[in-house]
């Protein structure tokens with residue numbers, strides 16, 4: 001399902017935090033949002049899953065203005081993992097994942113056998129089958145993150161909106177998640193801090209700086225070193241992954257100069 005940001009502007013507390021953002025995401029495309037802290041990634045995503053109405057401009061999903069459909073109707077098509085996704089409730093992993101079916105339920109209808117299978121598939125995809133009956137309260141940060149990802153998958157959305165989904169995940173689960181996203185066939189809009197994960201995962205990358213779109217292109221072009229310098233203020237070296245051919249970005253930490261260097 002196609003996603004369009006059409007001149008989306010968000011003003012908050014007297015500041016423009018998203019500034020005339022225009023993006024056209026093709027159906028089935030995986031698009032990454034990257035940018036420094038505070039560049040407007042989460043705010044743009046909130047407009048897409050309907051938690052925030054743009055000050056001006058329109059976000060459309062499948063041609064329909066997100067601001068004109070109810071949250072519940074939007075949730076049948078768009079599932080979100082936010083940085084705020086959490087619960088203090090003593091629910092089991094299975095119960096949280098089953099909540100993903102809520103936008104599709106009417107009245108007190110129970111889950112059908114097919115829906116129970118959908119939830120099980122989501123648990124399996126996020127490597128949670130061994131934790132199904134555990135309370136989410138006692139889970140580690142990464143396990144919890146995978147539970148909320150599974151809940152989003154259980155929604156069977158056509159569009160997945162993910163804000164830093166790899167937070168707390170170990171390397172194996174990061175790779176598993178991003179490989180899943182690449183192959184899931186849904187439209188995915190994902191905010192990522194790790195530029196190399198963005199390069200390996202996304203068909204195109206949107207680079208935000210100060211709420212404005214600085215580039216929207218395939219990873220090799222979007223993650224070029226001059227732009228990284230301008231937008232992030234970081235010196236980077238670009239290489240090609242020897243096995244996959246994906247562009248990869250290397251950084252060198254600044255080191256304190258040694259006394260020998262200082263005197264030479």
Ligand SMILES: Nc1ncnc2c1ncn2[C@@H]1O[C@H](COP(=O)(O)OP(=O)(O)OP(=O)(O)O)[C@@H](O)[C@H]1O
Nearest residue numbers: 012013017035036037038039040041042043044191
């Ligand atoms: N409710 C709010 N009221 C006022 N300002 C806000 C509010 N929410 C966000 N902002 C500001 O909007 C700007 C963009 O925030 P946003 O969370 O979209 O950035 P981000 O790119 O997702 O950052 P990060 O990488 O740190 O998650 C920030 O300067 C933030 O302080």
